[in-house]
Amino acid sequence: xxxxxxxxxxxxxxxxxxxxxxxxxxxxxxxxxxxxxxxxxxxxxxxxxxxxxxxxxxxxxxxxxxxxxxxxxxxxxxxxxxxxxxxxxxxxxxxxxxxxxxxxxxxxxxxxxxxxxxxxxxxxxxxxxxxxxxxxxxxxxxxxxxxxxxxxxxxxxxxxxxxxxxxxxxxxxxxxxxxxxxxxxxxxxxxxxxxxxxxxxxxxxxxxxxxxxxxxxxxxxxxxxxxxxxxxxxxxxxxxxxxxxxxxxxxxxxxxxxxxxxxxxxxxxxxxxxxxxxxxxxxxxxxxxxxxxxxxxxxxxxxxxxxxxxxxxxxxxxxxxxx
Amino acid sequence: xxxxxxxxxxxxxxxxxxxxxxxxxxxxxxxxxxxxxxxxxxxxxxxxxxxxxxxxxxxxxxxxxxxxxxxxxxxxxxxxxxxxxxxxxxxxxxxxxxxxxxxxxxxxxxxxxxxxxxxxxxxxxxxxxxxxxxxxxxxxxxxxxxxxxxxxxxxxxxxxxxxxxxxxxxxxxxxxxxxxxxxxxxxxxxxxxxxxxxxxxxxxxxxxxxxxxxxxxxxxxxxxxxxxxxxxxxxxxxxxxxxxxxxxxxxxxxxxxxxxxxxxxxxxxxxxxxx
Numbered sequence: 001x002x003x004x005x006x007x008x009x010x011x012x013x014x015x016x017x018x019x020x021x022x023x024x025x026x027x028x029x030x031x032x033x034x035x036x037x038x039x040x041x042x043x044x045x046x047x048x049x050x051x052x053x054x055x056x057x058x059x060x061x062x063x064x065x066x067x068x069x070x071x072x073x074x075x076x077x078x079x080x081x082x083x084x085x086x087x088x089x090x091x092x093x094x095x096x097x098x099x100x101x102x103x104x105x106x107x108x109x110x111x112x113x114x115x116x117x118x119x120x121x122x123x124x125x126x127x128x129x130x131x132x133x134x135x136x137x138x139x140x141x142x143x144x145x146x147x148x149x150x151x152x153x154x155x156x157x158x159x160x161x162x163x164x165x166x167x168x169x170x171x172x173x174x175x176x177x178x179x180x181x182x183x184x185x186x187x188x189x190x191x192x193x194x195x196x197x198x199x200x201x202x203x204x205x206x207x208x209x210x211x212x213x214x215x216x217x218x219x220x221x222x223x224x225x226x227x228x229x230x231x232x233x234x235x236x237x238x239x240x241x242x243x244x245x246x247x248x249x250x251x252x253x254x255x256x257x258x259x260x261x262x263x264x265x266x267x268x269x270x271x272x273x274x275x276x277x278x279x280x281x282x283x284x285x286x287x288x289x290x291x292x293x294x295x296x297x298x299x300x301x302x303x304x305x306x307x308x309x310x311x312x313x314x315x316x317x318x319x320x321x322x323x
Numbered sequence: 324x325x326x327x328x329x330x331x332x333x334x335x336x337x338x339x340x341x342x343x344x345x346x347x348x349x350x351x352x353x354x355x356x357x358x359x360x361x362x363x364x365x366x367x368x369x370x371x372x373x374x375x376x377x378x379x380x381x382x383x384x385x386x387x388x389x390x391x392x393x394x395x396x397x398x399x400x401x402x403x404x405x406x407x408x409x410x411x412x413x414x415x416x417x418x419x420x421x422x423x424x425x426x427x428x429x430x431x432x433x434x435x436x437x438x439x440x441x442x443x444x445x446x447x448x449x450x451x452x453x454x455x456x457x458x459x460x461x462x463x464x465x466x467x468x469x470x471x472x473x474x475x476x477x478x479x480x481x482x483x484x485x486x487x488x489x490x491x492x493x494x495x496x497x498x499x500x501x502x503x504x505x506x507x508x509x510x511x512x513x514x515x516x517x518x519x520x521x522x523x524x525x526x527x528x529x530x531x532x533x534x535x536x537x538x539x540x541x542x543x544x545x546x547x548x549x550x551x552x553x554x555x556x557x558x559x560x561x562x563x564x565x566x567x568x569x570x571x572x573x574x575x576x577x578x579x580x581x582x583x584x585x586x587x588x589x590x591x592x593x594x595x596x597x598x
Binding site for chain 2: 034036037038040041043044045047048050051052053054055056058059062069129131133135136137138139140141142144145146147148149151152153154155156157161162164167170171197202205206208209254257258260261264265279282283286287288292295296299300302303306310
C-alpha cells in the first residue's frame with residue numbers, strides 16, 4: 001500500500017492506478033507526501049466516524065439489549081427486542097405496527113402527488129416568459145422554512161373553529177366545520193396537502209434542471225415529425241427525465257417515510273394515535289420513555305422496510321428501462 | 324388573442340403564487356392582531372387595531388420562553404455549523420477530488436453510502452454518544468454531529484472535479500505545496516460553490532427540528548424550532564404570540580432566500596442530479 005502511494009507521488013504519471021478514465025497525462029500528478037491526503041481527510045473523517053459510522057454500529061448493539069437510559073443495568077437480550085415487534089402478544093406490537101401503518105398511509109398518499117404535481121409545475125416553468133425566475137422563487141419559498149414553522153402555522157390555519165381555511169370555505173358557501181386536524185380522513189388530507197404545499201418547490205426545481213438538460217434538437221425533430229404536445233411529453237420529456245425521476249421517487253419515498261414534525265405539530269397524532277408516524281413513536285419510546293433498546297430495534301426494522309421499498313422501486317424503473 | 328392568452332397565463336401564475344404566499348402573509352398579519360381579534364369568527368383580514376403586544380410578550384420572554392435567547396442560539400448554532408462544514412468538507416472533498424491515495428475509493432464509497440441512511444436510525448445512538456461527550460443540553464450537540472453529513476463533501480467534490488487543472492499546475496511549478504494550492508487556488512475559485520453550501524447548511528441547521536427537540540432540555544439552550552413547539556403548548560390559542568414566534572423563525576431565512584435564491588435553487592437542483 002505504501003509502495004503504491006510512493007509511486008503515485010513520483011513524477012511519471014502512468015504509474016497512477018486510480019486516476020479517472022484514461023491514463024493521466026504525464027506531469028499532471030502532484031508530488032505530495034504520503035500523509036498529505038489523509039491529513040486533508042482527517043477532520044471530516046473524525047466527525048464521520050464518531051457521528052455516522054459509530055452510531056450505525058452502536059445502534060445495533062443497543063438494540064440487542066434491554067437498554068433503559070435511566071437504569072444502570074442494561075442486560076443483553078439478543079434478538080428479543082426484534083422478536084417482540086413480531087409477536088402480536090407483546091406490549092409494543094400493536095402501537096408499533098399502527099405507527100408503521102400511519103407512515104405507510106402517509107407515504108402512499110403523498111408520494112404520487114409529490115412526484116406528479118412538481119413535474120407539472122416544472123413543465124409550466126420551463127417555458128420562457130418574463131418573470132420566470134421570480135415565480136420560481138415564489139413557489140420554492142415555503143421550502144426554505146422549517147417544519148416547526150410550517151407545523152404551528154398550519155395548526156392555526158386548519159383549526160376547525162378558528163382557522164382561516166374553514167372561514168374561507170364558509171365564505172364561498174362550502175362546509176365550514178371540517179375537522180381538519182382531528183377527524184379522519186381529514187387529518188390525512190391536511191398532512192398530505194401541507195406537505196405538498198411545503199415541499200413542491202424542491203422536486204420542481206430538480207425536475208426543472210432535468211428538463212433543461214434534455215437536448216433541444218429532440219423536440220425540434222419531434223416537431224418536424226408532427227407530434228403533438230402530449231406525444232412530445234411521452235416520447236421525449238419522460239424518457240429524458242428517467243434518471244431524475246428515479247432519484248425523485250426514491251428520495252420522496254424516503255422523505256415521506258421520515259415524516260415527523262407535521263404530525264407532531266398539526267394533528268398531534270390525532271384522532272387517537274391514527275396519525276402518529278413510526279418516527280414519532282420511535283422517538284417517543286426511545287427518547288422520552290428511554291426504552292432505547294426497543295426503539296433502536298424499531299428503527300432498524302423501519303430502515304429495512306425502506307431499503308426494501310427503495311430496491312423494489314429501483315427495479316421497477318430498471319425493468320421498464322429494459323422493456 | 325395573444326394578449327388574452329398572456330393575461331390568462333399570468334392570472335394562473337399569480338393565483339398559484341397566492342396559494343404559496345398567503346399563508347405566510349397571514350402569519351405576519353396575525354402576529355399584529357390582539358388575541359381576541361386573531362380568534363374572531365369570521366376573521367378580519369387586516370388588524371383593526373394593529374398591536375405589537377405579541378412581540379412585547381415574546382421579547383419580554385418569561386423564563387420558560389426566552390425567545391430572544393432561542394433566536395440567538397439558532398443564529399450561533401447555524402453559523403457555527405455552516406462554518407465547520409465548510410472547513411471539514413472542503414478539505415475532505417479536495418483530497419477526494421484531486422489527491423491520490425490508497426483506500427480512496429473505499430472512503431468515497433462509504434461516504435456516499437451514508438447519503439442513503441435514514442437520519443432517524445442514527446438519532447438514538449447519537450443521543451448516547453453526545454451524552455458521553457457531555458454535550459446533551461448544550462449547543463455543541465446542535466453544531467458538531469450534524470457536520471458529519473455527507474452532502475457537503477459530495478457537493479464540493481463534484482465542483483472541484485470540474486475545475487480546470489491548469490491553475491493548480493502553474494502554482495505547483497512556482498513551488499506551492501498542496502496546502503498552499505488548496506488555500507490560494509482552489510478555494511478562491513470555488514466561492515460560488517462554497518457560498519451555496521454555506522447557505523444550504525445554514526438553512527438546514529436553522530430549521531432542524533427532531534434532533535434539538537430531543538437533545539435539548541432547558542429553555543435557555545433551545546433554538547427556535549423546538550421553541551415554537553413549546554410556544555404552541557404554552558400559549559394555546561394566543562395565536563398572535565405563536566405566529567410572532569413563527570415569523571421570527573421565518574423572516575431571517577426568507578430574507579436570506581431572497582438574497583441568495585439563485586445559489587439555493589442551483590444547489591438543490593444539482594443535489595438532485597447526483598443519481
